[in-house]
Amino acid sequence: MAPVTELTVGQVAMRSGVAVSALHFYEARGLIRSHRTSGNQRRYGRDVLRRVAIIKVAQEVGISLAEIGEALASLPEGRTPTRDDWNLLSTAWRDGLDHKIAQLKKLRDGLTDCIGCGCMSIDKCPLRNKGDRLAREGTGARRLIAP
Amino acid sequence: MAPVTELTVGQVAMRSGVAVSALHFYEARGLIRSHRTSGNQRRYGRDVLRRVAIIKVAQEVGISLAEIGEALASLPEGRTPTRDDWNLLSTAWRDGLDHKIAQLKKLRDGLTDCIGCGCMSIDKCPLRNKGDRLAREGTGARRLIAP
């Protein structure tokens, strides 16, 4: 029982849960690849499901297609990714992911702390002083020239 | 020494780190509010800095302006938010934030695990079977009718 190696767009769409138009789009952007039948129809290798899965998860957490594309570019064409391939992709993202996780926690815990501290003492709020650096220099008039 | 209560757009822009045009935009979308001077210029209360800070952090983690707007709508106009106000906003977001954090970790740890397991045994990869539910029913031909 040989495995089915080739998938049509429709099959990939169904399995991955993304629209056919989106798959066309990803292909145009170089995120996935296909070869064509004699009748000019797309056929995908099974590795495309992996790629699409990664695209979806990455997108859900706010990584742009451009970034995803760059990362996926490090994966070999056609061949099933090896340990080293994943290693590359992973380390390329780890820092960004860690940063995002930290941001998310800051927001969640920031709000938590705001509740905890009642936010009457605004200075203790962890959400404070994000891009409001000048405010720390005191209240009142201040320079209008950028630092 | 009475505190400076009113801020111009330029001042808010400088302190919050967002462009003046973005502030206009947020105001048009109802995320922030201002009143006008006799000369039709915007003046903001200090609470606007809090709001913009929240907008920025929330956006950075992928929350849309629409959602942010909804959440901010629960904050009282003009008045400094009380503990209860923050409580509402926070609980409204907590679940979504927790979910996103989980997603992010899944991606980060998924990749880590892929390295750990070498991804040769594709079935063990935590990234697998995300929207590829059908694949678990076996390899090969399957129904073309949606579940």
Add this chain to the structure above:
DNA sequence: CTACAAGCTCAACTTAACTTGAGGTCAAGC
């Protein structure tokens, strides 16, 4: 062999979130 579901291409439309530009007003320093 013929119907009709799937595919194909390409152009145009959509939404979000802003930015840019044109054309005109306000206010503080010299």
Add this chain to the structure above:
DNA sequence: GCTTGACCTCAAGTTAAGTTGAGCTTGTAG
């Protein structure tokens, strides 16, 4: 009193990520 920098409004442009539609081809089931 005039110049200059900050503001104002409104319309149009921009980028990302797709979707929709028109018009035409493929391929499979009856």
